Amino acid sequence: MSKAKIALDFQARIPRGYLNLMGYVDESEVNGPGRRAVVWVQGCLRECPGCFNPTSWPFEVNQLVKITDLAEQILSNPRNEGVTFSGGEPFWQAPALASLARLLKAKGLTVMAFSGFTLEELRSPQAPPGAQELLQELDILVDGPYLQSQAIRSPHSLVSSRNQRVHVFNPALENQLNWASDQVEIHILKDGTRIVTGYGSQFLLDEAGS
Template sequence: MNTAGGGLPGGLINMAAFLPASSVNGPGRRAVVWVQGCHRRCPGCFNPEMLALTENQLVTVAELAGRILAAGGIEGVTFSGGEPFRQAAALAELAAIMVKHGLTVIVFTGYEYEELTQADNPDWNKLLQVTDLLVSGPYLEHRPSCSYLRGSANQELVFLSPRLRDHPDINKQAGQAREFIIDAAGNIIITGLG
């Protein structure tokens, strides 16, 4: 199966990693889905192992929705990567399920908001419609940032719904943070910014 392109057949998501709960990938406690594949190749990318346009872990939208909802005690889900808009159709479907269950949706993307809205891509539009907060813009290694959720100073927080605008974590402008997690298999997971 060719997974180098953006869309996968049958609502499949090419996932690089999944974390059922994190406190540094958006406001509140959130599940995090990192997708596999990005063509942008920003120098200094935080997740270079997720850039290859190859098959990693193929999961159905229903399976991943079940894993996220089973996590319990979370406020939302964050999509990162890789480039989430390469898999916009399936992620829009997943995000819609999350919204129906009262969870918020954050998407980190290397695209600028204007690029996404001006492209007239129906799948991108669907994902934007179910996204509460978009962290947009390419990572620019020469423009470091210490701002909340931004890896570089050019990146923007674009609120696409009011649901996260007044979240205490956003309003306190906490800066950047990292998390060190040891999973059930004993692997150390380092996530966040900073």
């Protein structure tokens, strides 16, 4: 059985109206313009060397969260200006994330996603189910896998490796592409899981392993 088939079969078992998450935080300042809620989904096939969050790789039930409950949680914090989908690979749960995005955009939040797929792959017939639906809701997409051999060692870069690209679908955000910094956020979740995020996080991981 192919890896993609394994991912699809697992995602089909997630109850309708739910997301399978690795984690969630409010008010991140290193995952897109302004302060943003960040939703890390569970499951990724790429297993990129140097990945910030390898605990997001397995396709297994982690935190099943009702979409409407998650939307309510995000909206309950007035400091969240938008939401960013990360992972894991968001597009393996594209239909559910599209539903969440619609609820949040209706309340004025912007929606951004990081994906290991390229935009061309997401627009192709081989894209994960619902990819077009989610793409239509995005204001910003950062595409392409993290390639350790092409890592960018600069706090001024919007991407973490040279192959990645930033696609801005909402012209109102063209002048807000300024989230890159040397900041690192380390979030400890309720179950003890550690999420390292931010464009300085690879420096932190490299130092820890040296």
